[in-house]
Amino acid sequence: MTIELNIVERWRDFPILNQQVNGHPLVYLDSAASSQKPRCVIDAVADYYREDNANIHRGVHQLSQRATDAYEGAREKVRGFVNAAVVKEIVFVRGATEAINLVAQSFVRPQLSAGDTVLVSQLEHHANIVPWQMVCEQTGATLQVIPMTQSGELDLSGIDELLTGSAKILAIGHVSNALGTVNPIKGLIAKAHDKGIPVLIDGAQAVPHMAVDVQDLDCDFYVFSGHKMFAPTGIGALYGKRSILEQMPPWQGGGDMILSVSFEHTQYNDLPYKFEAGTPNIAGTIGLGMAIDYMQEVGIDNIAAHEHNLLVAATERLEVMEGVNIIGTAAEKASVLSFMIEGVHPHDVGTIFDQQGVAIRTGHHCAQPVMQFYEIPATARASFAFYNKLSDVDALVASIEKVQEMFA
Ligand code: 7TS
Numbered sequence: 001m002t003i004e005l006n007i008v009e010r011w012r013d014f015p016i017l018n019q020q021v022n023g024h025p026l027v028y029l030d031s032a033a034s035s036q037k038p039r040c041v042i043d044a045v046a047d048y049y050r051e052d053n054a055n056i057h058r059g060v061h062q063l064s065q066r067a068t069d070a071y072e073g074a075r076e077k078v079r080g081f082v083n084a085a086v087v088k089e090i091v092f093v094r095g096a097t098e099a100i101n102l103v104a105q106s107f108v109r110p111q112l113s114a115g116d117t118v119l120v121s122q123l124e125h126h127a128n129i130v131p132w133q134m135v136c137e138q139t140g141a142t143l144q145v146i147p148m149t150q151s152g153e154l155d156l157s158g159i160d161e162l163l164t165g166s167a168k169i170l171a172i173g174h175v176s177n178a179l180g181t182v183n184p185i186k187g188l189i190a191k192a193h194d195k196g197i198p199v200l201i202d203g204a205q206a207v208p209h210m211a212v213d214v215q216d217l218d219c220d221f222y223v224f225s226g227h228k229m230f231a232p233t234g235i236g237a238l239y240g241k242r243s244i245l246e247q248m249p250p251w252q253g254g255g256d257m258i259l260s261v262s263f264e265h266t267q268y269n270d271l272p273y274k275f276e277a278g279t280p281n282i283a284g285t286i287g288l289g290m291a292i293d294y295m296q297e298v299g300i301d302n303i304a305a306h307e308h309n310l311l312v313a314a315t316e317r318l319e320v321m322e323g324v325n326i327i328g329t330a331a332e333k334a335s336v337l338s339f340m341i342e343g344v345h346p347h348d349v350g351t352i353f354d355q356q357g358v359a360i361r362t363g364h365h366c367a368q369p370v371m372q373f374y375e376i377p378a379t380a381r382a383s384f385a386f387y388n389k390l391s392d393v394d395a396l397v398a399s400i401e402k403v404q405e406m407f408a
Contacts, residue, residue, distance in 0.1 A: 007306045010298060011387040013038040024357025027395040032177050032336055032383035033361050034227045035208060037287075041231060044290035045283045055279055057256055071282050074289030075272070078237050081292045082222060083213040088242055088271040092280055095236035096204040097127040099223035100171070102238060102275065103200055104131040106251040107221075108169050114140035117167045119197075121146040121154055122373060123176040123183070126366040128202045132171060141168070148373055152179040152328035159188075163195045170199045174206035178367035178379070179328025180311070180336025182206075189219050198244070204228055208385065209307055209334045211300045214239050226284060230385075231291035235284030238275070245271050252277040303386040307335050310384045314393045324400060327379050338365075338379040341400060344407050346378040352406060353380075353399045360396075 011017050014036045019026050028036060048070065054063035056071045072087075079087045093099045108118065118132045122145050129143075136143050144162055147155040163170070170192045175182050189199045200221040203212060208229040214222050221244075225236040240248075250257055250268055254277035259267040268274045295303065314337050318324050323342040341349055350362035361381045364371045371377060382396050 007298065007302050007386055008389065011389060014387050015039055017387060021357040022355050027358040027392045029382040029392060029396060030359045030361045031385035032205060035230050035385050037230055038294050040294050041287045041290045045232060045287045048283050048286050056282055067282055070286045074285045077289040077292045082239055083215055084239050085215060086242060089239055091238040091272040091275045092285055093236050093238050094234055095225035096202055096223045099236060099238035100127055101131045102251045103221050104135045106248045109135045109139060111168050112139035112141040115166060116141040117144045119144050119162055119167045119170045121172050122148040122369050123181060124173055125177050128171055128173060151330050152181045153330045154183055163192055163197055167197045170197055173202040175334045177205045178365040178370045179338055180333040181328060181330040182332040182334050186217055189217055210304050220244055226288040229291055230294060231288040232284040235281045235288050250274050254278045298386065306386050307384050310388055310393060311335060311337065313390060314396060317393060317397050321400060323404060327374060335384045336381060338381045340379055341403055344403055346380045349380040349403050352403045356399045356402060358395050358399045
C-alpha cells in the first residue's frame with residue numbers, strides 16, 4: 001500500500017499525460033515503444049541549450065567545460081545505474097540498436113568464419129537479429145536460434161547442443177518487447193561462460209522496469225536505449241567489460257576517438273572515447289543522466305512493484321473476458337500485455353482505442369519471428385510504465401468492450 005501511495009501521483013511529473021485525445025483524457029499504454037519524459041528531463045535538456053551549450057572535450061572556454069562536465073557526469077550516473085565497475089565501461093551510443101551493431105561489427109565480426117555460429121532466441125526484437133544476420137552474411141557464419149514455447153518462454157531443452165565451441169556469442173534479450181517475458185539471463189550467462197562463450201544482453205525493455213547489476217549478472221555486454229527509460233531519443237548506452245572493450249577495434253572513425261592523427265599513423269583514444277567518434281548527443285546524454293536521477297528518486301523497486309500490480313490487475317481482467325486472448329503467458333513477465341480480440345484485426349483495435357484516447361501499439365512489434373511462431377500477423381499490445389494508474393487498466397478494459405460492441 002505504501003508503494004501505491006508513493007508512486008500513484010507520479011504521472012503529474014509528466015506534462016504530456018495531462019491532455020485530451022479525441023475528447024478523452026489521454027491513457028498512454030505504449031511505453032514499450034517509447035516512454036514519456038518527466039518535466040525534470042525536459043528542463044535539463046532545455047537548460048543545457050539555454051545556458052551551457054558548447055562542444056565537449058575540446059574547448060578551454062567555460063561553456064565547453066560545463067558541457068563536458070555534464071556529459072561525463074551523466075556517464076558516471078549510467079555507470080552507477082547498471083553498477084559497472086568503472087566508468088570507462090560505459091560507451092554512449094544512439095540506442096540499443098547502435099550498441100548491438102557496434103558489438104557485432106567490432107567484437108564479433110573479426111572472430112567469425114564459416115562454421116561458426118551466432119546464437120540468438122526466437123523472442124528477439126529485430127534489433128537483436130538483423131545485425132547478427134548481417135555479420136553472418138559478411139563472414140559465412142550461421143545464425144542459430146533458441147526456440148520458444150507456447151507460453152512465450154525460452155525453450156532451453158536443447159541449450160547444451162546450441163552452446164558449443166562454434167558459438168562466438170550469445171545475444172539475448174532481458175525482457176521480450178512483444179510478450180513481456182523476463183528471460184532467466186543470469187543462468188544462461190553462467191552456462192555460456194562455462195563453454196567460454198561471451199554474452200550480450202539486450203536490456204532495452206528491462207532497464208525502465210527493474211534494477212540491473214551488470215557485475216552480478218556477469219554479462220560481457222549490456223545495451224539499452226534512453227528513450228524507453230524516460231530520457232530523450234537518440235541516446236543510449238553500451239556497457240562492456242573493460243578487458244573486452246580494450247581489445248576491440250574502433251567501429252567508426254572521426255574526431256574525438258583519436259589521440260593523434262597523421263597520414264602515416266593514427267593513434268586511437270582510450271576507452272570509452274575510442275568508440276565515440278564525432279560530436280555526440282550531448283543534450284540527450286544530459287537528459288539521460290537526469291532520467292536516472294529521477295528514477296532513483298522514485299525508487300526502482302517501487303517502480304517494479306507498482307508495474308507488477310498494474311500487470312497483474314490487467315491480466316486478471318483480460319483473462320476472464322470472453323473473446324479476448326492474451327498472447328504470452330510466461331510465469332515471469334514485465335509491463336507488457338499482448339492480446340487479440342477474436343474476429344477483429346489488431347490494427348482496427350488500435351484505431352478504436354485511439355478514438356477512446358487510449359494509446360496502444362498494434363503490429364508485429366519488430367519481432368516478426370514471435371508472430372510467426374504463433375501464426376498471427378500482429379497483436380495489440382498494452383505496455384505500462386510507473387506513471388500508469390489502475391484507472392488506466394479500467395480504460396483498457398472499457399476500450400476492449402467498445403471494440404467488441406462495434407464488431408458484435
Ligand atoms: N531491443 C528491444 C528488446 C526493443 O524492445 C527495442 C525497441 C530495441 C531493441 C530497439 O531499440 P532502439 O531504441 O534502438 O530502437 N522496441 C520497440 C517496441 O517494442 N516498439 O517500438 C520499439
